[in-house]
Amino acid sequence: MVGRGAVMEKVRIGIVGTGMIGELHALAFAQSPLAELVVVCDSNRERARAVGEKLGVPFVYDSLEVFNFPIDAVVICLPEHLHFAATIEAIDRGKHVLVEKPLVSDLEEGKQIIQKAKEKPNLKVMVGHILRFDPRYAQARQMVVEGKIGKLSHFYARRNNRITDALRIATRSSPLMYLGVHDLDLMLWCSGSRARRVFALANFEVLKEYGVPDTILGLIEFENGILGSIELSWILPKHHPGAIDGIFEIVGTKGMIEVRVLDQGLRVISEDGYWMYPDTMHWPILHGYLGGDLHREVEAFLRCIVQNIPVPVTLEEGLEAVRLAIALEESYRKGKEVLL
Secondary structure, three states: OOOOOOOOOOEEEEEEOOOHHHHHHHHHHHHOOOEEEEEEEOOOHHHHHHHHHHHOOOEEOOHHHHHHOOOOEEEEOOOHHHHHHHHHHHHHOOOEEEEEOOOOOOHHHHHHHHHHHHOOOOOOEEEEOHHHHOHHHHHHHHHHHOOOOOOEEEEEEEEEEEHHHHHHHOOOOOHHHHHHHHHHHHHHHHHOOOEEEEEEEEEOOOOHHHOOOOEEEEEEEEOOOOEEEEEEEEEEOOOOOOOEEEEEEEEEOOEEEEEEOOOOOOOEEOOOOOEEOOOOOOOOEEOOEEOHHHHHHHHHHHHHHHHOOOOOOOHHHHHHHHHHHHHHHHHHHHOOOEEO
8 A cells, every 4th residue: 555655545434333432533533644534424313413524524324325435444333232234244345444342242243253354354354442552551461471570360450430321321231341341351462361261240229220230240260370350330420530440450470560540640620629530541632633542543453454464453352352241241140150
């Protein structure tokens, strides 16, 4: 796509899904020098129109209409139960794909996507696990790889969320798919191992009418002997000072690593007396441009296409995180240990 002395061709992008995360992706691609945002799509006509008009691009309401435009890649920001059909369609039509995490909500669908992608090895198909592009987690993993903390012993992850997000998406997602899949992917990435068995407990009270847990506590044993524990909850009060209260710890035989999420270096106190910890890492707007982890994720995807290099988050890795999340869900629903 790029040669010496040649003018770089921009990767033409279509966005499918313009909810909160879809709009952020659209902005990131619209601002990238490597991309041209061509069209956005959402079945919610008001959302599609609002994002399209805001970014000055055409908007459509049916995902199949996206392929009527001259695009090279499709970015899928739909709810996870809709990822399968949209991803298969994009691959069938010969388009590169960036699909938001989690890859799917069904393991068989994930396997079919992997098989479909293997039939077109020239395409770049990547899963958007945003924390892989966060310098804190990326450096933590690099130190693990370099042996800075010795042989790994265990992980501890906490990712608790305000109830406002749960009330918005509890009808279509779960704490493990919405929150936990981030930390499960990090554990898999850092350990270099698949999980062997899991056990989880959950309670249902605040959100029981939606059929999803308020809180989940899980234990994981990896095939290489490393242990993991995870705490997930999405019933923090709406006035909680940060959207996410999270910790990720890695303990080894010669040291430990800790990432804390709540306080990202910026503290604000509002007129009603509440402290707030705004996001400075994931998608902050800097001088009018979207920066942070999402910007790095988008640029990494584009570079894979432009430079014809492997994607940093593969379909297989994305499916492994889903596999682990589903096993933990099965464990708390059945009340027993689950072998993977």
